Amino acid sequence: MSDAVAVERWPVWFCLLAALLLSIMPLPELAEPFRPDWVALTLIYWALAFPRVFGLLTAWLSGLLLDVAQGTLLGQHALALSVMIYFPLRFHLRLRVFPIWQLSATVMALLALYQFILFWINGTAGVATDLMDYWGSVITGALLWPPLMLFFNGVRQQMTATR
Amino acid sequence: MRSLGARTLALVLLSVIAMVVDHRENHLDAVRRAIATAIYPLQVIVALPAEAFGWARESGISRSDLQRENNRLKAERLAIRAKLQQMAALESENARLRLMLQTTTRVGDRVRVAEIMAVDANPYRHDIVIDKGRRHGAYEGQAIIDATGVVGQIMHVGPFSSEAMLISDPDHALPVEVNRNGLRTIAVGTGEYDRLDLPFLPNNADIRPGDLLVTSGLGGAFPAGYPVGEVGEVTPNPAESFATIRARPATALNQVREVLLIWPGEPEPQADGSDDDSAAAADPASEAATGAETADE
Numbered sequence: 001m002s003d004a005v006a007v008e009r010w011p012v013w014f015c016l017l018a019a020l021l022l023s024i025m026p027l028p029e030l031a032e033p034f035r036p037d038w039v040a041l042t043l044i045y046w047a048l049a050f051p052r053v054f055g056l057l058t059a060w061l062s063g064l065l066l067d068v069a070q071g072t073l074l075g076q077h078a079l080a081l082s083v084m085i086y087f088p089l090r091f092h093l094r095l096r097v098f099p100i101w102q103l104s105a106t107v108m109a110l111l112a113l114y115q116f117i118l119f120w121i122n123g124t125a126g127v128a129t130d131l132m133d134y135w136g137s138v139i140t141g142a143l144l145w146p147p148l149m150l151f152f153n154g155v156r157q158q159m160t161a162t163r
Numbered sequence: 164m165r166s167l168g169a170r171t172l173a174l175v176l177l178s179v180i181a182m183v184v185d186h187r188e189n190h191l192d193a194v195r196r197a198i199a200t201a202i203y204p205l206q207v208i209v210a211l212p213a214e215a216f217g218w219a220r221e222s223g224i225s226r227s228d229l230q231r232e233n234n235r236l237k238a239e240r241l242a243i244r245a246k247l248q249q250m251a252a253l254e255s256e257n258a259r260l261r262l263m264l265q266t267t268t269r270v271g272d273r274v275r276v277a278e279i280m281a282v283d284a285n286p287y288r289h290d291i292v293i294d295k296g297r298r299h300g301a302y303e304g305q306a307i308i309d310a311t312g313v314v315g316q317i318m319h320v321g322p323f324s325s326e327a328m329l330i331s332d333p334d335h336a337l338p339v340e341v342n343r344n345g346l347r348t349i350a351v352g353t354g355e356y357d358r359l360d361l362p363f364l365p366n367n368a369d370i371r372p373g374d375l376l377v378t379s380g381l382g383g384a385f386p387a388g389y390p391v392g393e394v395g396e397v398t399p400n401p402a403e404s405f406a407t408i409r410a411r412p413a414t415a416l417n418q419v420r421e422v423l424l425i426w427p428g429e430p431e432p433q434a435d436g437s438d439d440d441s442a443a444a445a446d447p448a449s450e451a452a453t454g455a456e457t458a459d460e
Contacts, residue, residue, distance in 0.1 A: 020202070024281055025209045029417055056167075060174045068198040069205070069281075071290045071319070071326045074191050075181030082174040089167055125186055127287060127334065 024069045033136035045152045047088040059085040080117035108142035199321035210280045273426040289329035296323045312390040312413025340379040356417040361408040366399040386427035
């Protein structure tokens with residue numbers, strides 16, 4: 001199923017759009033450090049589900065959109081997302097059979113990698129940051145993975161049912 | 164997927180090149196502007212709930228509340244008008260005195276209200292997105308204030324929206340002077356909304372808690388004379404050459420919803436003022452450029 005080329009693409013684009021909306025939505029200042037990386041989570045799921053269809057390029061382009069939307073260096077999120085998405089693409093066969101808690105842990109590691117790359121680029125570009133402030137979104141992201149995965153499973157079933 | 168690694172590497176390289184170019188110069192502004200236009204609808208959608216909430220609250224206000232507010236505003240308007248009368252007299256006096264001193268005249272700047280559409284998600288970058296862009300005459304480096312003081316300046320201009328850096332951003336430095344005695348220094352952002360640092364003043368500088376800091380107009384980006392903040396604690400460091408001085412921004416930077424864009428030196432259409440003040444009066448270049456206009460004041 002995963003290797004089907006004729007996948008309906010628009011539901012996934014729609015999910016990514018919603019993720020982008022959620023990541024630029026204004027939040028109270030206290031909740032801001034705990035905003036999950038919606039775009040990264042969405043990309044991980046669809047890379048595992050359809051690695052031939054939604055892969056590197058999708059991640060890279062989403063990253064560019066994020067860069068402009070959040071006013072970061074053009075290419076910063078693009079780089080972090082492309083590196084991060086490499087692993088689910090490379091190991092999707094192994095990751096797919098993981099039980100859900102194990103997958104959550106993997107997602108947490110991926111998010112940590114993603115945030116670390118962002119942190120690293122910020123440091124190189126001279127934007128003062130504190131590493132501790134990057135943990136909030138990693139933790140909320142990992143906690144959010146199981147419900148998000150169930151939701152995306154539902155979306156995917158709809159996609160295959162209508163096809 | 165034999166070329167997955169190679170393709171990742173290619174995209175990484177592309178990103179690095181993009182970042183280096185974006186960081187060093189502004190060649191990618193066209194790309195950024197194109198993407199900004201594409202995601203503008205998203206930003207509008209995201210701002211909708213807050214706007215709807217504001218609208219609902221406004222239309223839900225009771226009649227007596229409205230009347231009370233109306234009365235308060237009328238009283239306030241009266242007080243402000245009274246002040247304004249004095250202001251007109253003071254302004255002409257100021258113009259006369261400055262003419263005698265052979266310097267440029269300061270007049271009201273043209274302003275325009277803009278609304279904040281989004282704030283940056285990153286806690287270490289104090290950026291905001293406002294709903295005025297090139298279409299409305301905004302330009303890069305333009306100063307942004309609100310009713311109480313300086314807010315920040317525009318970094319990137321899109322067609323319909325712009326991205327601005329707050330004065331509390333750790334990357335932001337603002338030329339200021341102490342209103343009491345004209346002592347000039349730089350106010351640097353700290354990454355905290357309610358704190359600015361004045362790192363370049365010697366231990367014996369004449370500065371006290373409670374002093375008002377205003378923009379000095381040096382550096383050219385900000386017009387002179389707008390309030391920036393109030394000096395908080397002043398701690399001399401006998402072991403080092405500079406004192407530790409903190410200031411509190413005049414504006415509640417994390418609570419602003421509406422801001423004003425300033426066009427320095429462009430008077431309001433109905434005002435009768437004449438010319439420039441964006442650069443400091445002491446700057447000979449700007450004086451030469453505007454001297455012709457001031458001479459016939």
